[in-house]
Amino acid sequence: MKIIKVIAPATIANIVCGFDVLGLAVNIPNDEIIIKITNIPGIKIKKIFGAKLSKNKKKNVISIALQALLNKYKKANIGFDIEIYKKIKPGSGIGSSAASAAGIVVGANYLLGNPFNKIELIKFAMEGERLAGGVPHADNVAPAIIGGITLIRSYKPLDIISLRSPDNIWISILHPEIEIKTSDARKILKHKILMNEAIKQWGNLGALIAGLYKEDYSIISRSLEDVIIEPIRAILIPAFNELKINCKSIGALGGGISGSGPSVFMLSNGKKKAELVTNVMKKIYSKLELKYKIYTSSINKTGIVYYELI
Amino acid sequence: MKIIKVIAPATIANIVCGFDVLGLAVNIPNDEIIIKITNIPGIKIKKIFGAKLSKNKKKNVISIALQALLNKYKKANIGFDIEIYKKIKPGSGIGSSAASAAGIVVGANYLLGNPFNKIELIKFAMEGERLAGGVPHADNVAPAIIGGITLIRSYKPLDIISLRSPDNIWISILHPEIEIKTSDARKILKHKILMNEAIKQWGNLGALIAGLYKEDYSIISRSLEDVIIEPIRAILIPAFNELKINCKSIGALGGGISGSGPSVFMLSNGKKKAELVTNVMKKIYSKLELKYKIYTSSINKTGIVYYELI
Numbered sequence: 001m002k003i004i005k006v007i008a009p010a011t012i013a014n015i016v017c018g019f020d021v022l023g024l025a026v027n028i029p030n031d032e033i034i035i036k037i038t039n040i041p042g043i044k045i046k047k048i049f050g051a052k053l054s055k056n057k058k059k060n061v062i063s064i065a066l067q068a069l070l071n072k073y074k075k076a077n078i079g080f081d082i083e084i085y086k087k088i089k090p091g092s093g094i095g096s097s098a099a100s101a102a103g104i105v106v107g108a109n110y111l112l113g114n115p116f117n118k119i120e121l122i123k124f125a126m127e128g129e130r131l132a133g134g135v136p137h138a139d140n141v142a143p144a145i146i147g148g149i150t151l152i153r154s155y156k157p158l159d160i161i162s163l164r165s166p167d168n169i170w171i172s173i174l175h176p177e178i179e180i181k182t183s184d185a186r187k188i189l190k191h192k193i194l195m196n197e198a199i200k201q202w203g204n205l206g207a208l209i210a211g212l213y214k215e216d217y218s219i220i221s222r223s224l225e226d227v228i229i230e231p232i233r234a235i236l237i238p239a240f241n242e243l244k245i246n247c248k249s250i251g252a253l254g255g256g257i258s259g260s261g262p263s264v265f266m267l268s269n270g271k272k273k274a275e276l277v278t279n280v281m282k283k284i285y286s287k288l289e290l291k292y293k294i295y296t297s298s299i300n301k302t303g304i305v306y307y308e309l310i
Numbered sequence: 311m312k313i314i315k316v317i318a319p320a321t322i323a324n325i326v327c328g329f330d331v332l333g334l335a336v337n338i339p340n341d342e343i344i345i346k347i348t349n350i351p352g353i354k355i356k357k358i359f360g361a362k363l364s365k366n367k368k369k370n371v372i373s374i375a376l377q378a379l380l381n382k383y384k385k386a387n388i389g390f391d392i393e394i395y396k397k398i399k400p401g402s403g404i405g406s407s408a409a410s411a412a413g414i415v416v417g418a419n420y421l422l423g424n425p426f427n428k429i430e431l432i433k434f435a436m437e438g439e440r441l442a443g444g445v446p447h448a449d450n451v452a453p454a455i456i457g458g459i460t461l462i463r464s465y466k467p468l469d470i471i472s473l474r475s476p477d478n479i480w481i482s483i484l485h486p487e488i489e490i491k492t493s494d495a496r497k498i499l500k501h502k503i504l505m506n507e508a509i510k511q512w513g514n515l516g517a518l519i520a521g522l523y524k525e526d527y528s529i530i531s532r533s534l535e536d537v538i539i540e541p542i543r544a545i546l547i548p549a550f551n552e553l554k555i556n557c558k559s560i561g562a563l564g565g566g567i568s569g570s571g572p573s574v575f576m577l578s579n580g581k582k583k584a585e586l587v588t589n590v591m592k593k594i595y596s597k598l599e600l601k602y603k604i605y606t607s608s609i610n611k612t613g614i615v616y617y618e619l620i
Contacts, residue, residue, distance in 0.1 A: 021513040153517035153533060154510070161520050161529060192502040198538075200464070202512040203331040207463035209516050210471050213523040219471060223463060228508075 002111055006033040006306040008103030010088045010295075011095035012171065012265050013139035015149075016224045016256045017204035023095075023139040024149040025300035026171050031099040032085040033062070034309070037111040040079040043067065050086035051096075061128030065101035066108055068127040072120070073112060080108060089293065092175045093259035098140030101128025106145060106304040118145055119158060133182040133260075140259065147303030149212065165299045166215045170274030172252070174243065174281040175263040177291040180236050185260030188232055197227050217253060217269045224254025224267065237262050239284055246284060252277045271298070312421055316343040316616040318413030320398045320605075321405035322481065322575050323449035325459075326534045326566040327514035333405075333449040334459040335610035336481055341409040342395040343372070344619070347421040350389040353377065360396035361406075371438030375411035376418055378437040382430070383422060390418060399603065402485045403569035408450030411438025416455060416614040428455055429468060443492040443570075450569065457613030459522065475609045476525045480584030482562070484553065484591040485573040487601035490546050495570030498542055507537050527563060527579045534564025534577065547572050549594055556594060562587045581608070 009030045015022040043063050045055045057063040062082060070078070082104070088096040102125040109116050116124070125141035142150040142160045153159040204223040211219030234240040237257060247266045248254060251273050255266035264281070268274035278296045285292045319340045325332040353373050355365045367373040372392060380388070392414070398406040412435040419426050426434070435451035448468065452460045458475040462468075514533040521529030544550040547567060557576045558564060561583050565576030574591070578584040588606045595602045 018512075018516065020509045021516060151513065151516045151520060153513045153529075159517070159532060161517050163520055164523070189505065191505055193505050193508055195499065195501055195503050195538075198503055198508040198511070199330045201508070202328075202515045203461065203463045205512045206328065206331060206461045206515050206519050207469070207471050209519045210461060210473055210523075213474070213520075219463075222469060228505075 001037050001039070003034065003036045003309045004107055004111060004306045005309055006035060006103045006107035006304060007031070008033065008099035008106070008304045009144055009300045011098055011140040011143045012173070012258045013095065014229065014257065014259055016226045016230070016254060017201050017208055018151070019226065019229045020137070020139060021152050022149065022205070023143040024165070025143040025147050025303055026173070026295070026297040027300045028295050028297040029087045031088050031103060033100070033103045033107060034083040035104070035107045035111060036081040038079040038081060039077050041077060042079045043082065044079065045082045045084065047083040048086065049084065051090050053084070053086070053090065059131070061097045061101045061131050062104045064131050065125050065128030066104045068124040069105050069108055069116065072124075073115060078112070089175065091179055093180070093257070093261045093263040094173060094175065095140035095144060095259065097129060097132035098125065098144050101125040102141045102144035103304055107306050110306055119160065121145055122160065123158060143303070145303050147301045148299060151209070163209060164212050165301060166212060168270050169299055170268050170271050171297050171299070172247070172266045172268065172274050172278040172281055173258065173263055173295040173297070174285060175293040176238060176285065177293070178238070178262050180261045182260045185233060185236065189229060190232070193228055200227050220267070221253040224256070226256055230256050233257055233261060237264060238288055238290060240264060243281060243284055246280050247277045250276055250280055271296070311347050311349070313344065313346045313619045314417055314421060314616045315619055316345060316413045316417035316614060317341070318343065318409035318614045319454055319610045321408055321450040321453045322483070322568045323405065324539065324567065324569055326536045326540070326564060327511050327518060328461070329536065329539045330447070330449060331462050332459065332515070333453040334475070335453040335457050335613055336483070336605070336607035337610045338605050338607040339397045341398050341413060343410070343413045343417060344393040345414070345417045345421060346391040348389040348391060349387050351387060352389045353392065354389065355392045355394065357393040358396065359394065361400050363394070363396070363400065369441070371407045371411045371441050372414045374441050375435050375438030376414045378434040379415050379418055379426065382434070383425060388422070399485065401489055403490070403567070403571045403573040404483060404485065405450035405454060405569065407439060407442035408435065408454050411435040412451045412454035413614055417616050420616055429470065431455055432470065433468060453613070455613050457611045458609060461519070473519060474522050475611055476522060478580050479609055480578050480581050481607050481609070482557070482576045482578065482584050482588040482591060483568065483573055483605040483607070484595060485603040486548060486595065487603070488548070488572050490571045492570045495543060495546065499539060500542070503538055510537050530577070531563040534566070536566055540566050543567055543571060547574060548598055548600060550574060552594055553591060556590050557587045560586055560590055581606070
């Protein structure tokens, strides 16, 4: 029976002014999942490396997302043996659960002969996200599956639009190893916001998308402003303002909190600039008594990939 | 001394999900302004055709916008004789005051040898808008001056982005001859809105802009949804829902209230479809005991134009 290796990218959701709608996939870090299709019914998580995650079917996003797919597939005598190699740390805010949920459904779909389209796969993966964050959101699984920068226009019906990703955008990611629960990060947000601030936010989001299509880095930079969520959530992240000010002062286009944190990301025009920005992040965090991980990556334009093992 | 004729287009602001940020210029209707530069200091509005507007310097948007320009120009011994031919009815919600304010400053700038750039001209014209609507907004004067579809990312600093206008977008405009004051239409809006609704709105705006760049009429159509302002303001416009439902049912992409009303506009893919939509508007309004005007136009991509009269 076939065995494949799936490579599922980290993703950044809530891109500054694009709260709850904009996400992008990066090339580094990524998870690997080895999937073997068998004729013994059942989902078996054989090994999990790199993270302490439950192998219990009801507590693992991989089992839940895959079960959602199998419920629609409706054929018996099919089973999956799974090994998970987590390199995207759970709770990092860069789509760790999304990489698992999206990775497994894309891989299983291939092993079953591609019965489902991408929108269906996103819906299955969203069931995994429901376990992880309480809300079945799509802003990480969509870019993980489609690649590039994606916009979720609507959930009912699910309507996902793939945006242009300029080649020169590079991303610096800092993951402070502190815990912020997605559900807690949601709780501190306001249910009502000022109309004036909402208008600013959608003006910036509109400009950011125009900037991506025009490949105008000045417009992109000017629009990377979040007047609604960041002012509330920034306090959760040590040295957030220092990071932002210093990264921008050496030429980062802008950035903010990845997902609901604690990771922080910055966009830059070109690899060299991004490496400088990553170094600034490193310098600031090495002064704090906190563990952290740090990455520099281009945008992942292909999304999840997989290949057959011998 | 030189005489020019200026042709200033009507504009549609508050394009559905783009409240306060998106505007576009149309080719029909438009105003004409004849401007003669003289060496006798002073702004003289000689004639106003087509509308009952004050010739009093402090009560006419043309004088106010032109005075704002002259205050920056700071040279004496210059005067202007002006004739205004209004074809865009004041209070129609399709940028009548903006056409006047923008038309005069673009024309005067030419007659003075183009000392000011477009952003400066927009700022002068905004002073005229302050008189008309109480707020110096730019969402009509910007597309009137720049042409096409414009996005106002920010007011401080004034940051206007010209968006792609697909060639096939045509606009049907219905102007019911009732009075809605901009200031009143503003008063009924809420100061605070639900975060969930704001997210829907910016998801739609982002998708609309992506749709314009992709020239994807299906995306454009799906994103033409306003969950915040239209539900409140629609009651101000007779038969609004009937108009919208019927226009969409025969294939309009979508539409809404132009500016703060009372005009209603619909976008269509192609001239023929737009003419059908205009006819549906006509049919519905001819049953009501209300005067109305109706137009079918392509997008005006050049903005204000002018030429010298012999």
